[in-house]
Amino acid sequence: MLSLTDLPFAADVHPEARPAARLTWDSREAGPEVAFVALPGEQMHGNAFVEQALSRGAPFVLTDLDVERAVRVADAREALFSWARSERRRNGLVVGITGSVGKTTAKSYVAAALGAHFMPVYNTLPAIACFLLEFGASEKPLVVEMGIDRRGEMRELVDLVRPDVGVITSIGAAHLEALGSLEGVAQEKGVILEAPRRLVSTQAASWFPGVATYGFGDATWAGEALQVGPDGAAFRFQGVDVNLEHAARAQAEAAVLALALAEQAGLNLSEAASRLAQVSVPGGRYQVLPGRFTVIDDTYNASPLSVRAALDALNAFTGRRLSVLGQMLELGEHEAGLHAEVGNYAREQADLTYGVGPFAAQLGERAFRTVPELLAVLESEVRNGDVILVKASRGISWSLERRAQEGVGLDSVVKALLDWREAK
Known part of the structure; x- marks a missing residue:
């Protein structure tokens, strides 16, 4: 539960405000256990939906308005991020994943191998902050997909998530309108490698010399004997057989990453490989x-x-x-x-x-x-x-x-x- 005592920011807490299980920026999701944060939007401020959230039974609303059950702050967005950073510090292992392609697939496999909580597809800064608030104190690791489409965004994400492990799945021609060139893509995404531990795919390795790699062939963490066919992909990792139904090479590479992180975390690799076989990637992704x-x-x-x-x-x-x-x-x-x-x-x-x-x-x-x-x-x-x-x-x-x-x-x-x- 999100306690309203010892908040990491200055706030006036309404006497009827209650702890909540989680926080949302979408007033339609507010309810008796789900609080609401009123964020500025491109077309409308979240303050316009505070009364709707309260009517749905929200335990509190994070806002600058003086209303019932308010946790009143000068800047709701900054308060949200400050609170998220505070909760994130309570977790022992946070993996951040970025790349031009393959982020969601890698996230799904890594979370399965580690038995972790992971971000849903919708991964804006406020969404990640709410995720960190909900699961930061968990004993399970966290896996966060960190996609960008503009300059400076990865800096904002890294400052919020503070990943213990930074992963880059690929560098390719994506978001070039904003990032300018492949060099711009690599520079922006490379900010995630400020993490204490770092891994990049063999595809991205040439952009980040000296960083540990994963994949097949000449990699720091390498899968062996890869076979890909109509029924899926199979390979071995550290002597453990891995079978992925209806998978291709890209999914197999994500599985190698997942098993590398599982081994680093001291987990049983056979059990981790069994969990990988059950991964279901969100719709529309291979x-x-x-x-x-x-x-x-x-x-x-x-x-x-x-x-x-x-x-x-x-x-x-x-x-x-x-x-x-x-x-x-x-x-x-x-x-x-x-x-x-x-x-x-x-x-x-x-x-x-x-x-x-x-x-x-x-x-x-x-x-x-x-x-x-x-x-x-x-x-x-x-x-x-x-x-x-x-x-x-x-x-x-x-x-x-x-x-x-x-x-x-x-x-x-x-x-x-x-x-x-x-x-x-």
Whole structure:
């Protein structure tokens, strides 16, 4: 419970304010055990929702307003972060994970191996602060995904999370509009390596010489005898056999990271490997959906590095291989060339290639302006035994007006494929 005594900031505590199990910035989540913090927003201040939170029974509200059950402070955002840092210091092991791709997958595997609490997908600074408040005092480790899309953001995250272990999964062309170049990406993400212990993937190793690495081949922490096929990935780590159903090389590398951290923590590796076999990564992140034809749902996000990895995974399957690719966002002035490079790679790895939206012609031999136009053709071309990879940046849902005209994004392609599969 979040006690209201000995707060790490100056506050006037209303006599009816009560301890809470956790804190939220979304008044709709407030309740008898969930308190509310009134944060400034881009369009509206959280103070506008204080009464709603109180009416839902919030034990207290963190705000600058003089209201019932208020924990009244001069700056609710700074108070939240100060409180989060205080609770985080009570935890013995916090792992921070960043990278251009693979953060969520790595987080899921590391949390399973360590038996840790981990951040959900929504990982803004306030969300991480609320997570640290809820679980900072836990005896379990914490695993925090630390994604950035602007300069200076990793500094803010590191100052809040203070990870004991800093991990970089990859460095690639992502958020180039804000970060400028691969050098800018590496510089910004590299701030996480101020952590006392540091690990980077073999893919990112050239950007951070001297830092311990994980992966396969020439790595400080290396998996051995990797085998990847249609049914999944298998390898050995420190003599322990690891089997990951419906996984590709990227998931196997995340599993190596997880087992390296488990060994450093003194955990039983066989038991940790068993937990890895049960990992379920959130939707849209390389989910293999088998049936009379197999669908690979990788629609959550896309960058050149992640699309290439997904195409490599597709190539390991037997049967006719189809790629359905959409626009990759935030690539800056080089976006046309990067889409062309990915499209050329798709033509090498897949038997049929489809592109949709901007850069459709670069991404696929068969190009379509909109998702409905793509679906009208794709339905008649999919056969039993095919393997279809669907991948694009999730931001291509576009505006409401364009959604009606062009479809909701490539997640709608996955849904259509699954519907067709069930209907026949």
